Amino acid sequence: MQIDLSGKNALVTASTAGIGHAIAMGLAAAGANVVINGRHPDTVQQVVDKLRHHLHGASLEGVAADLSTADGVAELVEAVPSVDILVNNAGIFGLKPFFETGDAEWEQYFQTNVMSGVRLSRHYMQGMLHRNWGRVVFISSESALNVPADMIHYGVSKTAQLSVARGLAKLAAGSGVTVNSVLPGPTLSDGFKAMVHEAAEREGKSYEQIGMEFVKAHRSSSIIQRLATTEEVANMVVYVCSMQASATTGAALRVDGGVVDTI
Structure with a gap:
């Protein structure tokens, strides 16, 4: 299968690192003109320069904006008025006991993980419908279906994304x-590496080893019994954004390594 997105304009939110970065790289490699987004201008420009060097001839630009606020979304859509492909990847996560998670944190997760995609879709989908072509993808999580007891606030926000996308x-x-959702499972992202960095240093183990131990201890239903790579998640997203995926819509597509125990 040859995926060619030449001439298509794509925006990948929170794409300076992790899964978002891998998605941006995959779309650019397929020929799309890609907008890199992050909160810090210097970081955004560094990523744009890096990808231009790595992907010779790729068309990339960067826009710094904090999408956890309506003002930040407004800044982004003013800079980028129209796109053909929107990947709503911006999101935050973190462990927190339910009884210690206050209203402010619930609101923060809702604004960042849910409303950023709502606001961007509300703007960009109108143009897609007018042109009769477009792709919107929400990067949800297996936690949307398998809500973790130690971060219920996160799971709820990811479940909400599925409802919006459907x-x-x-x-x-x-x-x-x-419009589709993609549900990664435990993934070897920059966020995961930051979370386990001290343990890896202390125990003299690789991130892959730590990841395998995490999966076996906390996601024992995993069939692959390891973390997925960001590239593996990005491959699904690039396909969903392709011409070939024209009959796939309203779907919640799992790249969870089989963690969600259902047929």
């Missing part, structure tokens, strides 16, 4: 616009 897919019924 509703938007129905809104685009009969058009050339598709």
Whole structure:
């Protein structure tokens, strides 16, 4: 299968690191013009320069904006008025006992993980529908289905994304616009590395070893029995954004290594 996204304009939110970075790289490699987004201008520009060097001839630009606020989203859409592909990857996560998670944190997770995608989709999907072609992808999580007891606030925000994506897919019924969710499982991302860095240093283990131990201890239903790579998640997203995926919409597509125990 040859995926060619030449001439398509793509925005990947929170794409300076981790899964978002891998998605941006995959879309650019497939020929799309890609907008890199992050909160810090220097970091955004560094990533743009790095990808231009790595992907010779790739078309990339960067826009710094904090998408956890309505003002930040407004800054982004002013800089980038129209796209053909929107990947709502911006999000935060963290362990926190339910009884210690206050209203402010619930609101922070909702604004960042849910409303950023709602606001961007509300703006960009109108143009997609007018042009009768577009792709919207929400990067959710297996935690949307397998809500973890130690971060319920996060799981709820990821479940909400599934509802938004499914509703938007129905809104685009009969058009050339598709809307899907992709659900990564435990992934060897920059966030995971930061979380386990001290343990890896202390125990003299690689991130892969620490990841395998984490999966076996905390996601024992995993079938692959390891962390996925960011590239493995990105491969699914690039396919969903392709011309070939035109009959896939309203779906929650898992790249969870089989963690969610269902057929």
